[in-house]
Amino acid sequence: MKRRVDLSCEQVRFYAETFAAEQLDDDTVATVRRHLNECTDCRVQHQRTQRVIGLVQLKRYEQPPPGYFDNFLAEFHRRQIATERSGWRGVRARLAEPMTWSLAWKWAASGACGALVIAAVMWFGWTSQQAALTAIPFAPADVQQERFGRHTPVAASQPTSPIELTVAWEPPTGDTDATYALALTPDVPVRAVPTAPRYVLDRIPVTTVRFEPRADF
Amino acid sequence: MKLPLPLFRRSPKNAPAPQPVPVSETALPQHQDDETLVARARRGDLAAYDVLVDRYKERLYALAYHMTGNHEDANDLVQEALIKAYRSLKKFRGNSSFYTWIYRITVNYTLNHVKRRRRHVHFSLDDVDTAIETDPHFIELMSHVTPRREVGLNELQQRLNEALQKLSENHRMVVVMHDIQGMTHADIAKATGTSEGTVRSRLFYARQQLQGLLSDLI
Numbered sequence: 563m564k565r566r567v568d569l570s571c572e573q574v575r576f577y578a579e580t581f582a583a584e585q586l587d588d589d590t591v592a593t594v595r596r597h598l599n600e601c602t603d604c605r606v607q608h609q610r611t612q613r614v615i616g617l618v619q620l621k622r623y624e625q626p627p628p629g630y631f632d633n634f635l636a637e638f639h640r641r642q643i644a645t646e647r648s649g650w651r652g653v654r655a656r657l658a659e660p661m662t663w664s665l666a667w668k669w670a671a672s673g674a675c676g677a678l679v680i681a682a683v684m685w686f687g688w689t690s691q692q693a694a695l696t697a698i699p700f701a702p703a704d705v706q707q708e709r710f711g712r713h714t715p716v717a718a719s720q721p722t723s724p725i726e727l728t729v730a731w732e733p734p735t736g737d738t739d740a741t742y743a744l745a746l747t748p749d750v751p752v753r754a755v756p757t758a759p760r761y762v763l764d765r766i767p768v769t770t771v772r773f774e775p776r777a778d779f
Numbered sequence: 780m781k782l783p784l785p786l787f788r789r790s791p792k793n794a795p796a797p798q799p800v801p802v803s804e805t806a807l808p809q810h811q812d813d814e815t816l817v818a819r820a821r822r823g824d825l826a827a828y829d830v831l832v833d834r835y836k837e838r839l840y841a842l843a844y845h846m847t848g849n850h851e852d853a854n855d856l857v858q859e860a861l862i863k864a865y866r867s868l869k870k871f872r873g874n875s876s877f878y879t880w881i882y883r884i885t886v887n888y889t890l891n892h893v894k895r896r897r898r899h900v901h902f903s904l905d906d907v908d909t910a911i912e913t914d915p916h917f918i919e920l921m922s923h924v925t926p927r928r929e930v931g932l933n934e935l936q937q938r939l940n941e942a943l944q945k946l947s948e949n950h951r952m953v954v955v956m957h958d959i960q961g962m963t964h965a966d967i968a969k970a971t972g973t974s975e976g977t978v979r980s981r982l983f984y985a986r987q988q989l990q991g992l993l994s995d996l997i
Contacts, residue, residue, distance in 0.1 A: 624936070638829075
């Protein structure tokens with residue numbers, strides 16, 4: 563039994579232009595054909611569409627110019643190598659090449675030479691600084707007596723480095739409970755100052771270097 | 780006239796990846812099938828991939844050319860797509876044919892290119908096969924348009940290219956695949972990642988636009 567399908571003009575055009583007959587059921591095909599026979603607008607439109615399709619299909623005859631693909635593979639290989647040499651893939655590929663390693667050895671040797679030059683310059687600067695430090699004179703004994711009074715250090719080594727200094731200390735009599743701070747001044751390398759407060763601000767330590775007298779002081 | 784091969788091989792869903800194919804060393808690469816060549820190319824055999832390139836370059840070029848209307852752009856797009864495919868060959872699972880896979884890559888590259896350079900369209904026309912003279916549509920057109928064949932050919936080519944370039948990228952792609960390359964709606968849907976209904980709808984509206992653009996020729 564045939565089923566009657568009601569379709570609008572727009573639907574008929576859509577079915578007629580985008581479906582092959584075998585893609586639709588028989589009832590729809592019959593309806594579309596009947597509509598195209600009866601409706602002049604749809605029939606003309608359908609014919610125009612078929613002509614457009616025929617025109618566009620003429621583009622199938624277009625072909626690339628002669629010799630267009632002659633260098634296609636060579637160009638493909640060239641681009642592929644260029645692509646391989648870019649990014650991480652390129653780094654990995656270069657690492658696998660012997661030429662890369664020979665260059666790497668040259669670069670390593672150059673780098674080592676540069677590092678040696680820098681180390682030599684730094685060593686020269688450090689030795690120059692040491693020579694300048696050992697050249698600092700100690701104040702004469704009478705000047706030290708005047709400055710330090712009874713707390714005069716009896717001996718002090720010449721500084722062996724900017725932060726290392728050995729001081730021999732003679733404990734003052736009667737000051738066994740006193741604590742002493744070690745202070746450094748520009749003209750005299752070492753100075754011991756009793757920390758008994760003379761002023762309120764003297765309670766605030768002026769240096770982080772502190773020491774306690776030994777028990778036998 | 781070459782028509783595209785059937786694009787998509789039917790395969791069940793969740794089909795396991797194909798096992799490596801044993802390679803016959805005696806067979807010439809030109810005579811081997813795609814699966815064998817792909818397996819060899821996966822192992823780094825560039826000569827095998829060259830055969831695949833040689834086998835499909837013209838069809839991929841046709842797609843890119845009809846989409847861009849330009850030789851140089853088409854060549855660049857196909858080259859880039861082939862390089863991309865070679866680099867991604869290990870990701871190719873074999874659920875579809877190699878041609879389907881590489882065709883999709885070319886479609887994506889072409890669409891991206893056309894969208895990017897929408898404002899810089901310039902044409903370089905292909906040659907026309909002399910077989911066009913026997914085409915009934917061409918005969919009918921020439922009998923109405925102009926008696927001078929050469930002028931008619933060039934003008935027709937120019938008009939068709941301009942009309943196609945005025946379509947949106949998606950509409951143009953559907954027209955090129957269906958009306959020029961002869962693909963089915965189902966194959967176009969798979970290649971473009973859309974439904975068949977979308978393909979039909981785009982085709983319908985693209986043809987309506989083309990009617991307006993080529994009204995003096997029909």
